[in-house]
Structures are given as C-alpha cells and as structure tokens.
Amino acid sequence: MLLYWISYLVGGLLLVRTGRKILVILRAEGGQTSTRPFALRPFLKGICEVLLLGRLFRSNPAIWTVEYLFHLSFALIMVEHLRFFLYPVPGFVAGLYPFRTFLGILMVVSILGIILLKVVMKRVDYISRDNLLLIGVLLVVGLSGLGMVHLLKVDIIGVKEFTMGLVTFRPATAPTEGIFLLHYLGFLIFLLRIPTHLFTAPVVLTLRRMDDENS
Amino acid sequence: MMRTLKERESFTKGLTPRQVAEIEACTQCGECLRYCPVQEVTKRREIAPASKIRMYRDFIKRTESLKAILFGDEVDCGLLEEFTRAVFECTTCGACGQFCPVGIDTQRLWPALRREMVRRGLGPIGPQVEIPDNILRTGNPYGLPAGDRFRWRPELSLPAEAEFGYYAGCTGAYQATPMVRGDLLVLKAVGLEFTMLSEEEEVCCGFPLFITGQHEILAETVRKVVEAFSLRQIRYLVSSCPCCVNMMTKDWPYLYGGPLPFKILHISQVVAPRLKGLSLRHYRRRLIYHDPCYLSRGMGIIQEPRQILRAIPGVELVEFDRHGRESRCCGAGGAARKVFHENAIGIARLSIDEAIQKGAERLVLSCPACYEKVNEALEGYDKQIEVVDIMELIADLIGVEG
C-alpha cells in the first residue's frame, strides 16, 4: 500500500510542478518579439532537427553518438514499458519486446560512454549536480532492469497487477522483490528530478530552426 | 552572513515565454564553453554561458518555484552581483548560442537578462550609466557634440527626398570615420540616389540602450529616427553598422509600435547587386574577412560582403577557421569594450594572430566597433597587420571610369 501512496505523491507533485512551470512560461510578457509568419517547411525542418539532434551533431559528433543512442534507447524502453500499463498491449509495444535486452544494454553502455567522454574532454567540472544524480540513477535503473530479465527473475504477473492497479486507481498488492523495488524507486527519483529540457528543448530547437530558415 | 534579497520581483515576467523556456532548456552540456571568447581570455568559469544560466535558474527557483511560494526563500545577493558582472562582461556575441545543441538564442537572451539586472538597480556598470543622458543631450551615446557628427562627410549634394536613406550610426560617425566616409563614396559610385538626415536629426538607433538593458528612453529615441526618415519619403534605409541594422530589423518594429514605413538593408546588400557599375583597380593582395557577430549570426548576411571582395581583380580571399555564422567576436561587442578593456584587447588579438598566421596581408572588417577595437589592439602589439573596412577599401580602389 505504501508504494501506492508514494507513487501517487510523486505523480501529483510532478503534475503540479509541470503546471507551475508552464504557467511561469506563459505568464512572461517581455515585449521583444519579432513575430514572423508561420511557414510549414521551416517548421518541419525544425522537427527533423529535434528528432536527429542535428545541432549537437554539428557541434560535437562524438558526444552526439552517445547522447543519441542514450536518448533513443531510453525513449524506446519507455514505449516498451507501456506493456505494464496497458491492457491489452498494443502491437507496437509488443513488437519491441524481443529487443528489450538489446535496448537495455544499449542504454547502459551509452550512459557509460557519456561519462567517459565527459571525463576525457575535461568537462566534468561543469556537469551540474542534477545531471550527475540523473546519470547515476538511470544507470542503477537500467542495470536493475537487466538484472530482472536475466538474473533475479521477478513475478511479472505480480508487477502487472501492481502497475494496472496504479493506473486504474484500484490498488492491488505491490511486489516485494528487492531488485524490483530498487528499479521502481529509482524511477520515482527520476520523476522527481526529471530534466525540464525534455519538454522545453524540442520547442526551443524548432523555433531556432525556423528563425535560421527565415533569415 | 549571507546577504539576501527579500523583494520577490519576478525574474521571468520581463522575458519572453521563449526566453523562459530557453533558460529551462539548457542541458548544461557545456558545448558552448569552447566558443566563448571571454572565457577564452579570462579563463573565469562564472562567465561561461552554462554558469550564467545556472545562476539565473537559481534566482527563478528561489522566487517562483512552488517551494519558494509555500515556504518562502531568498535570493543570494552575492550570487546576484556575480551574475550581474558576468552578464555585463559578456560581449553578447552569441557564439555560445550558435553552437548550442539546443539552439538557445543567446544573442537575444543576454541583453534581456541585463535588463532584468538594470530593473533591480544592479546594472549597468561603469560608463554605461551615462548612455541615456548622453543620448538625450547630444543624440549619441558618447556625449560628443551633435554638430560634429558628419565632419568626415565628403562634399556631396544629396536630395532632400529619395528612395534610399543612409544612416551613418554613432560609432561610425565618431569613432570609425574612414568607414562611413567609404560608405558614401561607394554608394555614390554605384549610382544610388540617397538622402541623409541632418546632424541633429540623426540620433542613436537605440542599440546601446537596448544592449545595456536601459529601456526608459528607448522607444522615444527610435521614434525620432523613424519619423525623420519617413518625412524624407524613403522606401529603403541603408546602414553599414551591423548593430544598427540588427536593431532596426529586429527591434524597431515593436518599439515603433507597428511595421516600419521602410525596409532595412545592410550596405553590402545594396552594393553587391550593383557591382557591375564599378571599375575597380587591380589589387594583388591576400585578404581575410571578419564576420561581425550581429551581421553574420544576427542577420545571416554572409555572402554579400564576400561577393563584393571577390569582385576586386587580383584579390585572394582566405577565411578564418571560424567564419560566417560561426565567427569569433572581435572583442568589441556588448558595450563591454570600454568597461572590460583588457578582455576586448585580448580577444581582438586572437583574430589578429590568426589572420597573420593565415598569411593575410589585410584584415577586412565591416563593423565600426570592430574597427575601433582592432585598431586599438594593434597599438603596442608585436604582431602587425593592416586593417581596413570593406567599403573604405572599395572606395580606395574605385578607378577612373573606363
């Protein structure tokens, strides 16, 4: 039961915080805007830039490689994990299931790659505490996830009952396996520290691309 | 004891929604570090773009986060002072934003954050404080007599009204006179009919006010120039100063309160398509062209100046490693060149060194602030190269017809 309450608390906090951030952004009223007519082509180019992280590639191809693999594997794992929260499981989610070990390893390796490159490039002094914490947490979450698939099997039926209980607001019993708790609590910490750039950067990138296309 | 700021004035309200999102969007990846010229010469970490954004986020968090609202929090005054110095020491060159993987438009963000500091009475710094008063008294940020504004002007008969208007700009008119003189000679040579305002009518474009975050008299200053030019019935306003052109294009419309009654053009956009009318003397030299930040990154005007230089017979054009939109600041930007003199000289010498190392015989500039600063950086320096403005050079090379 406790795990349910903690989950709802974290979820609620996330919602309120996100709402607050959106409000602060929308409330800004600085007059300096050079409004340009909206055009579809620059907008589509902006979307491509977001999907390919094109600016990062131009700036630093080595970092791009590891960051791209990390963000891609992370996103696909999130989609694959929808299997815990949906019933019946849609085809595109089930389709990713066979690749889950591959994706997990890819994510862990790319996180290690990020750390390595930052050290090699002497960039560590500049990494913020938040980013360091996130990298650490995701590493633990990734490793414990792989551990559940291959070393310490968990009762997947129990997990699914728990997660379905969460989303339907009908609390069932929560799994008690240590490795699952580690994995899940890591995820909750991730939610508490979720980097806002996940939501704002795509918007900023698209706007910038539209500017560049127009000038 | 840590001093703190009690007052809870919003740190975000004065920005645009996009700028607040930009501050949120910084991933602290540090890509920008490699390109910041101030960081390069000072090695001071708090100058780094990522550090400035991190400090500013702290201000937002302590005034506008849920926690701050429910339980109260205070902004650290020491950090505010540190931030103010850092944001005013920046040249606002925008290189950080050019290389930023997230595409943060820092060339526009830093001036907005400076304004926030001015609002709190923390900025501007040093002689920048005198800019508004100087403009009110004399029409230029330097406080020099308005009557001296056009003393460099060659004898020309200009019509009172014309399709094109020419705006010299304060820095050109008072501190880089060979440059604006060259502008007029070239415009005449390509056969352009243009008009100018009188010494008293041509006042500051507002850029120094904008860039130092002092907005009180900004709109009224802009209005003066726009109205004076619209009385002359112009359809195009031409200037050679990158900062003026940037300001006119991006900020004049909202400051004026609507679309301008004329279009803004950079002088290279006027001269490049009319080059055929010129006959230029042979000039066997290796030139290197420096892209001004506000022209290349700011306006995307990159090809026109090169087209003009390539039209000179005999010229070989070489490039800086970082050119076009990726150009390195000459050091003079952001109204910081008078306050952080050493930085500016240090940065300018980086470009001088590279130009010489590339075997260039002349360093071609296209901005009055660069012109002034790079010339100053050459004084007492053991490496020397001839510096020339692009229009000054073309004016020199205009031969006898035929």
Ligand code: HEM
């Ligand atoms: C930050 C978010 C998360 C990340 C990065 C993450 C990552 C991973 C990875 C890499 C694996 C191994 C490969 C795979 O099955 O995909 C895994 C497995 C697993 N994850 Fe997550 N996960 C996250 C959140 C969650 C959440 C919210 C739950 C549900 C409560 C969950 C439950 C599981 C379970 C039960 C497994 C084992 C699957 C099996 O044995 O088939 N994870 N996770």
Ligand code: SF4
């Ligand atoms: S605008 Fe230029 S000087 Fe300022 S932080 Fe960015 S790179 Fe550095």
Ligand code: SF4
């Ligand atoms: S490059 Fe952009 S996202 Fe990265 S630290 Fe600098 S400002 Fe932030």
